[in-house]
Each structure stands twice: as C-alpha cells, then as structure tokens.
Amino acid sequence: MNMTPLEFWLFTAALGIGTFLIRFSFLGFLGGRTLPEWATRHLKYVGVAVLPALVTPMLLWPQATGGEIDPIRLIAALAAFLVGWRISVVGAIFAGMGTLWILQALL
Amino acid sequence: MSDTMLSFKDSSLRSAFWRGWWACAPFIFAAVPFGLLFGVVARNAGLDLLETMGMSVLVIAGAAQFTALSLLQDNASVFLALFAALAVNLRMAMYSAALVPHLGHAPMWQRAVMAYLMVDQAYAVAGREYELNPSMRPAEKVAYYFGAMLLICPLWYVATFTGAVLGQAIPPEWSLDFAAPICFIALIAPMLRSLPHIVAAFTSVVFAILFAPLPSGVGLLFAAFIAMIAGAETERRLARKAGQP
Numbered sequence: 001m002n003m004t005p006l007e008f009w010l011f012t013a014a015l016g017i018g019t020f021l022i023r024f025s026f027l028g029f030l031g032g033r034t035l036p037e038w039a040t041r042h043l044k045y046v047g048v049a050v051l052p053a054l055v056t057p058m059l060l061w062p063q064a065t066g067g068e069i070d071p072i073r074l075i076a077a078l079a080a081f082l083v084g085w086r087i088s089v090v091g092a093i094f095a096g097m098g099t100l101w102i103l104q105a106l107l
Numbered sequence: 108m109s110d111t112m113l114s115f116k117d118s119s120l121r122s123a124f125w126r127g128w129w130a131c132a133p134f135i136f137a138a139v140p141f142g143l144l145f146g147v148v149a150r151n152a153g154l155d156l157l158e159t160m161g162m163s164v165l166v167i168a169g170a171a172q173f174t175a176l177s178l179l180q181d182n183a184s185v186f187l188a189l190f191a192a193l194a195v196n197l198r199m200a201m202y203s204a205a206l207v208p209h210l211g212h213a214p215m216w217q218r219a220v221m222a223y224l225m226v227d228q229a230y231a232v233a234g235r236e237y238e239l240n241p242s243m244r245p246a247e248k249v250a251y252y253f254g255a256m257l258l259i260c261p262l263w264y265v266a267t268f269t270g271a272v273l274g275q276a277i278p279p280e281w282s283l284d285f286a287a288p289i290c291f292i293a294l295i296a297p298m299l300r301s302l303p304h305i306v307a308a309f310t311s312v313v314f315a316i317l318f319a320p321l322p323s324g325v326g327l328l329f330a331a332f333i334a335m336i337a338g339a340e341t342e343r344r345l346a347r348k349a350g351q352p
Contacts, residue, residue, distance in 0.1 A: 001153045001179050008158055011185055015175060016165030018193045024222035026204040027211065035204050038339075045307040045338030046197045046331070047170070048298045052308045053315035053330035054174055054191070055291040060316070063181075064284045073285060080289050084296030090136050092293035093144070093286075100285055 072107065076100035123247040127233065127254025134228040138259050139266045141169045144286045146270020148173070151283060152180045156271050163267040167226060167260060170294055171195045173287055178324050187324030194331060202230040209237045209248045217249065224256035226263075302345065307338030 003011070026035075035043070059077050061067040080096025142163070149159040149172075166172055171192040178188035202225055210221060232255045237248060277283055299305050311334035318326025 002182055003179065003185075005158070007185065008154070009161070011175070011179075011189060012158070012162050012165055014189055015162075015171065015192055018189070019166050019168055019171060019196045019199075020223060022193065022196050023199045023203055023225040024219060025200050026207050027218050027222055028203075028215070030204075035201070040201060040204075041342055042335055042339045043197055043201050044342075045303065045335045046194055048295065048304050048307045049311050049334035049338060050174070050191065050195050050327070050331040051170065051291050051295050051298075052311035053327045053334065054177060055288050055295070056312050056315040057319055058177065058288040058291075061319075062284065062288075064282065073288075076285065077288065077292055080292045081296050084293045085299060089293045089297060090140055092296060093140055093289055096289035096292065097282075097286065100282055104280075104282065 072100060072103045075103060117246075119244070120246055120250040123243070123250040124254035127236070127251035127256075128258045129254075130232045130236065131229055131255045131258045134232075134259055135262060137228060138262050141290060142263045142266025143270035143273075144283075144290055145169060145172055145176075146267040146272070147274030147277065147283055148287050149176060149267075150271050150274040152176050156268075159271040160264070160268060163264055167224070167263055168196050168199075169263075170291075173290055177287055178327070181323040183322070183324030187328065191324060191327055191331075194328075199225055199230075202227075202234075205234060206230070206252075209233075209245070210252060212245050213249050221249075221252060221256070224253075224260050226256065226259055229255040229259050301342075303338045303341040306341045307334045310334040310337040 001008075059073065060069060062070055062073055065073075076096050076099040079099040080092040083095035084092030145163065146159055149162065150156075154162070154176075162172055162175075166175075174195050175188050175192040178191055179185070183191075203222065206221075206225075210218065213221070229252075233248075233252045236251055237243065243251070274283070295308060299308055311330050314330035314333050315326060318330055320326075321329070
C-alpha cells in the first residue's frame with residue numbers, strides 16, 4: 001500500500017466520520033423527515049451494486065497469481081457463493097477457503 | 108448510556124437489554140470470523156496493529172473496511188477508495204431513518220452512541236423486535252438496542268485484534284489473500300433475494316469486466332452506479348406490471 005502513516009490516518013478518520021454521519025443522519029438531525037420513495041428504492045440496491053463490481057476483478061485476475069486466471073480460485077468462489085446463497089454467510093467462508101485448500105493440496 | 112445504566116434498577120429495562128443481547132448471540136458466528144479475517148487481511152496489506160485496530164474502532168463496518176483496504180492495496184486514488192467505501196455504507200442511512208420512530212425520543216448523546224454502534228446484524232434484530240412487539244415502551248426499545256449492539260461491537264474489536272496478532276504467523280501457502288474476495292461473496296450471496304437484486308448484481312459484474320481497463324476504482328464506481336439504477340428500475344417496472352397504474 002502506497003501510503004504514509006499520516007495519509008492512512010487521515011483516510012481512516014475521513015471514512016470513520018463519513019460512516020458516522022451516514023448512521024447519524026436521520027436519527028441525529030433529520031429527525032421526522034422521511035426519505036422520498038425514489039431514494040429508498042435506489043439505496044436498497046447500493047450494496048448489491050458495489051460489492052460484485054469490487055469482487056469481480058479480484059476473482060478473475062488475482063494478484064497472488066500475477067493476474068492470471070486461476071481455475072481453482074474460481075471453483076472455490078463458486079462453492080462459497082452456493083453455500084452463502086443457500087445456507088449461511090459463515091458457511092460460505094468455510095466452503096470457499098476449504099475448497100481452495102483442498103484443491104491446492106490435490107492438484 | 109448512564110441513563111440506561113441508572114434505570115437498570117427498572118427490571119423491565121434490564122430484561123429488554125438482555126433480550127437484545129441474546130437475540131444477537133447467533134451473529135457471533137458471523138462477526139467473529141469476519142473480524143478475524145479483517146485483522147489478517149489488514150496486516151497482510153501492510154497495516155500495523157494500531158492502524159488495523161484504528162480502522163475497526165473508527166469505522167466498525169466490515170464490508171466498507173474490506174472495500175477500502177482492497178482499493179488502497181490496488182493503488183486506487185484515495186478519494187475513490189473513500190467514496191466507494193462510503194457508498195457501501197449508504198444502506199445505513201435507511202437503517203437510521205427506520206429507527207427514528209423507535210429511538211428518536213432518546214437524548215442527543217445517546218442517539219450519537221447508537222449511530223456509532225449501528226451495525227447490520229444488530230439493526231436487523233432490533234428492527235424486527237420493534238415490529239413484532241409494538242407494545243414496548245420507548246425506554247425498553249433503547250435498552251434493547253444497546254443490548255443488541257453491545258454484544259456485537261466489542262466482539263468486532265476483539266476479533267480484529269486476534270486476527271491482526273495471529274495473521275503474521277499464518278504461512279502464505281494458506282492463500283489468505285483469497286479471504287477478502289471470499290468474504291465479499293459471502294456477503295453478496297444472501298443479498299440476491301429478489302429479481303431486482305439479481306439484476307443489479309449481474310449488471311455490476313458485467314460492467315466491472317467491461318470497465319476493467321479503467322484506473323482502479325473508477326470502473327467500480329461507474330459499474331456500481333449503473334447496477335444500482337438497473338436494480339431500482341427493475342423494481343419499479345415489476346411493481347407497475349404487478350398492477351399499479
């Protein structure tokens with residue numbers, strides 16, 4: 001990571017303050033006001049819009065393999081996805097890392 | 108919290124606090140592994156112990172912390188990393204709005220503490236409880252909220268700390284670089300509970316690939332923006348088709 005300690009702390013403070021203001025917004029100073037319908041409708045999809053775009057390059061071009069597609073990682077990711085979708089969030093972590101380790105040991 | 112503490116002589120408040128605490132107990136199994144992994148991943152990214160803890164204490168939002176870390180590690184611009192991590196947290200504005208009818212009566216400083224402690228799992232537990240139990244007194248709702256948050260949040264710090272300390276001892280053959288994407292997948296999969304959510308996620312993946320040549324973080328924001336609109340628009344059209352004029 002190309003950051004000086006000062007830059008890191010400024011960054012973290014900004015992220016902490018910004019996150020706090022989001023959490024504090026309505027409870028703190030917007031009180032009885034409600035979000036307009038179109039705003040809630042869009043906010044609902046922010047998480048599911050940001051995270052897949054973030055994870056896609058990490059899966060397709062992992063740094064650990066120098067950016068080469070790694071079939072083992074893709075299979076492990078699929079296992080994590082299926083378990084997370086059907087069973088549980090924590091199960092997904094175990095399924096993903098477990099599949100990765102088993103395949104790496106076998107192949 | 109001293110109001111809540113003082114009125115702990117009131118047994119109904121004490122019982123509301125502990126009910127909140129216990130209702131969040133199953134989430135120990137979610138918060139602890141995430142916190143551990145964040146600690147490990149942060150140390151591998153080059154943060155020292157204090158920096159790792161600083162992030163978990165100041166931000167307490169796992170997905171945003173992972174987002175910020177991944178983008179910084181990928182040498183994205185600091186502003187893009189900040190913007191993306193805050194975007195991941197925007198959902199909490201909805202929680203904040205939803206909690207106003209139940210907790211809005213509390214004094215300002217208590218609401219500030221509540222805001223600091225507002226995490227997904229505890230919000231989900233408290234929000235459901237308020238809906239199922241409309242007869243709760245306002246003070247009981249506050250006690251219940253603090254009960255729910257005060258189980259998860261300290262665990263988040265402890266788990267981060269443990270991960271950050273142990274992480275250095277884990278050999279590279281364990282491929283812990285892969286823990287971050289696995290955590291994101293674990294967070295995404297259960298979100299796909301309706302067609303608009305699936306459309307948003309799929310759009311996000313497609314545009315992330317198309318925009319991959321753009322500088323790190325830029326493609327992410329464009330892809331996320333388009334995907335958000337795709338999800339919201341799908342919802343609107345489905346509702347219209349379902350009979351609303």
